[in-house]
Structures are given as structure tokens and as C-alpha cells.
Amino acid sequence: MQAHQVKSAMRALEILEYFKLNQQRRSMSEIAADLGYPQSSATVLLKTLITLGYLSYDRGERAYFPTPKVTALGDWIPMALFGSGTILEALRDVHAATGEGVFIGTRNDIYLQYTRTIESIHALRFHIDEGSIVPLTRSAAGWMLLSDLPRDRLDKLVRRANIACKVSERVSLKEIEARIAEIREKGYAHAQDVPLEGGSTIVVPLSARIQGQPACLALGGVTQRINDNFDRYLTIMKTAAAFVAEAEPFNSPIRIEF
Numbered sequence: 001m002q003a004h005q006v007k008s009a010m011r012a013l014e015i016l017e018y019f020k021l022n023q024q025r026r027s028m029s030e031i032a033a034d035l036g037y038p039q040s041s042a043t044v045l046l047k048t049l050i051t052l053g054y055l056s057y058d059r060g061e062r063a064y065f066p067t068p069k070v071t072a073l074g075d076w077i078p079m080a081l082f083g084s085g086t087i088l089e090a091l092r093d094v095h096a097a098t099g100e101g102v103f104i105g106t107r108n109d110i111y112l113q114y115t116r117t118i119e120s121i122h123a124l125r126f127h128i129d130e131g132s133i134v135p136l137t138r139s140a141a142g143w144m145l146l147s148d149l150p151r152d153r154l155d156k157l158v159r160r161a162n163i164a165c166k167v168s169e170r171v172s173l174k175e176i177e178a179r180i181a182e183i184r185e186k187g188y189a190h191a192q193d194v195p196l197e198g199g200s201t202i203v204v205p206l207s208a209r210i211q212g213q214p215a216c217l218a219l220g221g222v223t224q225r226i227n228d229n230f231d232r233y234l235t236i237m238k239t240a241a242a243f244v245a246e247a248e249p250f251n252s253p254i255r256i257e258f
Contacts, residue, residue: 019065025065027064028042028064031046050064054066087210087217087244091116094219094240100120100220101119101125102218103128103217104217104218105203105215106210107213107214110135111134111161113132114128117129120221122225125222126220135164138169138194138195140202141189143203144205155173187204189216190203193223196220199222202219203219204216204217206244206245
């Protein structure tokens with residue numbers, strides 16, 4: 001595939017993600033300026049997306065907006081990933097009980113992927129884009145997702161993950177093994193200032209697997225607030241994980257009361 005075709009595909013996806021963030025109609029000039037595209041390229045891409053049925057165009061206001069066809073692309077994914085929805089119920093209930101940012105993490109090759117996220121309601125908070133990725137070695141959730149691997153696979157994965165990191169962020173196999181040993185002993189993971197400076201994360205494992213990959217439930221926020229509420233937050237998360245484990249064989253969503 002030629003380089004310009006790859007670039008065009010990336011830009012088409014960026015336009016759809018742009019609408020996800022803005023959630024309102026936009027003109028061609030606004031889209032081109034916000035995304036840093038030449039207007040000629042933006043015009044061609046927008047026309048192509050209209051032709052394919054993914055964007056609508058209001059000629060009177062010269063504005064673009066996604067069509068339901070964009071939604072249809074992924075409306076089957078939640079069921080394929082989360083089944084009955086019990087995991088998502090657990091995620092929402094932890095968020096309701098804590099107000100902190102929460103996410104479901106899964107392993108995607110050498111990366112932790114933030115598969116589903118809910119943002120904190122607190123004034124001081126961190127933002128994580130749903131679907132974004134970081135190397136598994138660079139987060140407590142990543143360490144949790146590494147904890148089920150045998151040593152030979154762990155060694156290879158850590159080496160590959162280090163290649164994807166800045167030199168200053170690379171870690172040794174010995175350090176990761178120490179993290180994993182602590183997780184196996186305590187049954188949860190906890191980290192400060194990784195991957196975000198000034199933030200802390202608490203992670204518990206989930207018994208359910210998502211598309212065959214291990215999954216975890218994580219909560220993160222400003223370090224001081226997490227430390228002040230650590231025991232309560234951990235209890236809430238363990239309760240949520242236990243309910244997922246109990247509901248999983250029955251394939252039916254349940255509410256979690258705290």
C-alpha cells in the first residue's frame with residue numbers, strides 16, 4: 001500500500017474521531033484548521049466520506065456531521081466484547097461510588113488498551129482517551145495484565161515493550177518480576193506517578209476475558225485523594241470484581257450495591 005493511501009486512511013479516521021470529541025456540526029475550514037490539514041486534502045476527504053455515507057452535508061450552512069452509518073460500524077462491538085454487560089455495570093457502579101476516573105483495561109500485544117473509560121467527576125482529575133494505548137510496562141494495569149504470563153513470554157514482551165518506550169521509561173525484567181510478585185501476593189496492583197505524574201492507580205483483576213484477553217478493572221486519580229480513600233476504594237473495586245465473577249456463568253447483568 002502506498003504511503004499516501006495510508007495517510008488518507010489515517011486522516012479519514014481522525015475526522016471521525018474529531019466529530020466524536022466535538023459532537024456538533026463543523027465546516028470544512030474548521031475541520032482543516034483544527035486538524036492541521038491542507039484545505040484541498042480536507043475537501044477531498046470530506047467528499048469521499050459523504051460519498052461513502054459516513055458524513056452528511058448541509059449546503060446552506062456548509063457544515064458536516066456524521067450519519068448513523070458511523071454508529072452502525074461499531075454497534076455490535078459492546079456485545080462482542082462485554083457480553084451481557086456485567087463488566088460495564090461494574091465499571092459504572094465503581095464510578096458512581098467513588099467519582100474517580102475508572103476504566104477496563106485489556107492487553108493488546110505489547111500495550112495496555114483503555115478499552116472502556118468513564119471520566120472522573122472531581123475538579124482535579126486526569127483525562128484518558130478511550131481506546132488509547134500505553135506500553136504494558138508503564139502502568140499498574142499493565143503490570144496486572146502481565147501477571148499471568150510465564151517467564152519466557154514475559155521476558156520477550158518486556159523487551160518489545162521497552163522498544164516502544166522512551167529510553168528513560170524502559171524497565172528491566174527484574175523490576176517487572178518484582179511488581180508481578182507483589183501483585184500476586186496482594187491480589188491487586190497500585191502505582192503512583194505512572195503513567196501520569198501526580199496520579200495514582202488501583203487495579204484489580206477480572207475473571208472474565210475480553211476477546212480471549214485478560215481484563216482488569218482500574219481506578220485512578222490525584223494521588224492525595226486516592227491515598228486518603230485507598231481502603232474504601234479497594235473494597236469497592238474488589239466487591240465489583242467479585243460480582244462480575246459471580247454473574248459471569250449466568251450471562252446476566254446485575255447491579256452492584258455499595
